[in-house]
Amino acid sequence: MMNIQKNEFYYGFDVGGTKIELAIFDANFNKLHSQRTYTPTHDYKKFIDSIMGLVEFADNLVNAKGKIGIGIPGIVNHKTKQQLAVNVPCLTGKNLVDELTHLLNRKVAIENDCRCFALSEANTEQTKNLSSIFGTILGTGAGGGLVFEGKLFRGSNGIAGEWGHVPMSANIINRYNLPLFKCNCGLTACNERYLSGTGLAQVLDAKGFSVLNTEGFSQQLSLGNNEALKLFDMYLDMLASALASLQLLYDVDAFVLGGGLSNIQNIYSGLPKKMTDWLLPNVVPAKILPPVFGDSSGVRGAAMLNQSI
Structure with missing residues (x-):
């Protein structure tokens, strides 16, 4: 377990066609930890299990229940909450946000990965x-x-x-x-x-x-x-x-x-x-x-989603 004071923590997930990245941030969005695992693009149950396993790991690491944001390529139908994700086809047609909210017993925010990049880069020293x-x-x-x-x-x-x-x-x-x-x-x-x-x-x-x-x-x-x-x-x-x-x-x-x-x-x-x-x-x-956080902006912006909705 990390030796840090109890505080608010934010978990950002950057989901791609080959990898899922988890990053843990403190309340000031300083990155404390990150890790990656492969994306089970064609198996929805394995995808859910991967996210839940990473959240459980993060909770144990910081000894708290972090707030969760997920960036995914594709779009979410804001009426049905169903995903359309070409690069991760097992998610298409699924109501991922409600299912994860129920299974993890906390609010989960999901957004397009490009918009996560924008959110991150709009919250930097240069902007x-x-x-x-x-x-x-x-x-x-x-x-x-x-x-x-x-x-x-x-x-x-x-x-x-x-x-x-x-x-x-x-x-x-x-x-x-x-x-x-x-x-x-x-x-x-x-x-x-x-x-x-x-x-x-x-x-x-x-x-x-x-x-x-x-x-x-x-x-x-x-x-x-x-x-x-x-x-x-x-x-x-x-x-x-x-x-x-x-x-x-x-x-x-x-x-x-x-x-x-x-x-x-x-x-x-x-x-x-x-x-x-x-x-x-x-x-x-x-x-x-130019971007301040570059390739890391997507996961940082995902972590910020629960502050922006």
Whole structure:
């Protein structure tokens, strides 16, 4: 057992297609402990048992009953409370929140993992004086979350922040002669199909620039490859158009970027200038900020869920 004083503790779970991460935080959201286990993606009972086992371990470790928040890729139907989780198919159609609340005899909060990232990054030293933050994931997919005064804004369907499934601007499609990619969501030309890591790789391939992954593209940028630099300028324009549209809707103070593409440093210097081309005259682009907690933001934001609902 850890030698710590009895206090409030928060457990964050970050559920992915390969691993479940548990992190234990104190009342100030300092991380005290973390561990991982594999995700039983096709066995619901094993999934429930894994979560319950980790909670029991955490309770014993801190000698208390911690508050539980879980971040999961996918969406929750806020009327039926059923999950839709493509990466963890055993959860789809299940009312996970009510079942875990009953089995663990305490309140359990569940939210999309991208919105957990946004909640975490809206509660840091670099954003503490900002009122509105849009967390913008540029990873395998493109997701996000909208946070006002430190609290998540979910909307009537609980999907606020799903900018990845807003259509890419026709102006951008025409300017760069881009293909109309079909999206797995059933729509066509979603932002995710062009601006996520996976989408960028598809765009590069369509332009005849072959790299194994976005890390390879980033390496070509650092080497000063002229074609890579030209295509990166195109990518910045595509991203600037999408974020400018979000600013015109929400007028946020800052966008905090996450995911693998957020590691490309040139994004932060080049994006604001590009955004001015897509904004109204005299509108100042929102700040473009790197993540403070990076890959750990999802689990930290999940732990914060019981403070934000």
